[in-house]
Amino acid sequence: MTTPQHPDDFLHMMRMRSASEGGIFWVDDERLAVFEPEAARRVSATNWHAFTMHDRLIDVVRRRSSTPVRWSQVRAAWLTQLHTLATAEQHGRLIERMERIIDAHLDEDVDLAMLAQDVAVRSLLPLALAGLTPDESDLVRRDLEGKLLRLVSPEPGSTFQHLRFTVVQVRSGLVVRRVLRQRADGRRRRELDLTDPFVDLLPDLGMDRALDVVTAVLTAIAGPPGTAAASLLYEFARRPEWQERLTRELTAVDPAAFRAAPPSEAPVTHRFVKEVLRLWSPPLLLVRRSKYAFDLGRTRLEPGQWYLLSPHMIHRDERVWKQPDVFDPDRFLPGASHGPADRTCYVPFGWAPKKCIGANIATVQLMALCHQLCTRYRLSVDRPQDVTMALRFAPVPENFHGRLTLR
C-alpha cells in the first residue's frame, strides 16, 4: 500500500483504520501504527530507556571514538535549566517578547497563522540560545523559519529553496558552534539558556554531539509551539462563549501571580489550552525505529522496524474519549465523565522517556497568549466562514486572515 498524496486524506484513512483495527495496524509493509494508548506508552518506555549518543560519522572517519553519553544526562541538563527558568521574572520576559512581536504588526492585515507562529518561535529563541549578535540571531531565526516552512508548507519547495535552506542551516550550525566554543573559552558570556549546560559537557560530548543537542532544541521550538499557537488563535476566534469565560477569568487575575504560575491562577484558561492541544496536537505523527522486539497482541514489532505514534490519533479515538471531535475544555474538570480515563489518554507532549521537555513553558506561553488576547488586543478575522484546518505535519489553520488591534 502506498501513502495517499494529501496528508488530510492519509490522516483520515489512518483514523478509519485505527477505529476498525483496534489502534494497532500495519500502515504498509514497513510501518506499524501504534495508536493504542497503553501500547504507545509501553513501546516508548522500552525503546528509549537506554538511548545513548555514540560516535558520529566524523569519529568513524577519523578512527577515533567518543565517550558514550546517555540521553538521560542530556535531558537532565535541559530540565535543570528549565527549572531555573521557571520564574515569574523569566515568564515576564517571554511575555514581553511576545508583545513586542505582536505590537510590531498591530493593525496590519496578516495571515494570523503565520503571525502566531512567528510570535511563538521568536519569543522562545532566547530560551534556547541567548546572547546572539543581531546578525547571528537573524541567521538562526531564518533557520527556524526554514525548518517550520518545510514542515507546514502545502507544496514541496523547489530545489533552489532546499539549497537555500541547507545553506542557512549550515551557517546557523556554525553560529551554534561558535557560541559553544566562545562560551567555553571565556570569550563570550555564559547565559541562562538551554545551550549553556552543554558548554560544561563539551569535554565529554565533543562539538559535533553538542551541536546535535542544541539543534534538537532549535528544531523542537521551530515546529510545535508555533502551530499550537496558531490552533489556539483559531479556536479562540471561533468561540465567543469561551472568549467571554476567559476574559472574565483573565481580567480578574493578579498579573504578577499569573506570571509566576498561570495554570493555578487561571484554571479555565488552562483547560482551554489543554483542549486546544487535545484536538490539534502537533506533530500529527512521530516516526520511530524499534530497537527491541515487542509483542503487541495480534502482531509483533521486530528490531529495526518502523512504527508510528500519534497523540492526535489517541486524542480523536472514540474508544478513548467521549465525543472526541467536540471542543469542550470542561472535559478537563476533575471527575468529568467525558475527560481522560487515565494518564495514557492525554499525551500532547509525547511519552517518557522522550517526552517533551518544554511542556511547562509551552503551556505558560499559550496561556500568556490567551491573556494577551483577552486583556491587551482585539482579534478580528476576515471571512471567518472560510477558515479551515489543514492537517499537514501539524494542524495549520488556512485562509486565516485578519488583524490584531489594541483594546
Ligand code: HEM
Ligand atoms: C505546544 C508546544 C509543544 C508541543 C505540542 C510539543 C510536543 C512535543 C512532542 C510530541 C515531542 C515528542 C515526544 C516523544 O517523542 O514522545 C516533543 C519533544 C521535544 N520537545 Fe516539545 N513540544 C512543544 C514545545 C516545546 C518547547 C517550547 C520546547 C523547548 C523549550 C520543546 C522541546 C522539546 C525537545 C528538546 C524535545 C525532544 C525530547 C527528547 O528527544 O528527549 N518543546 N515535543
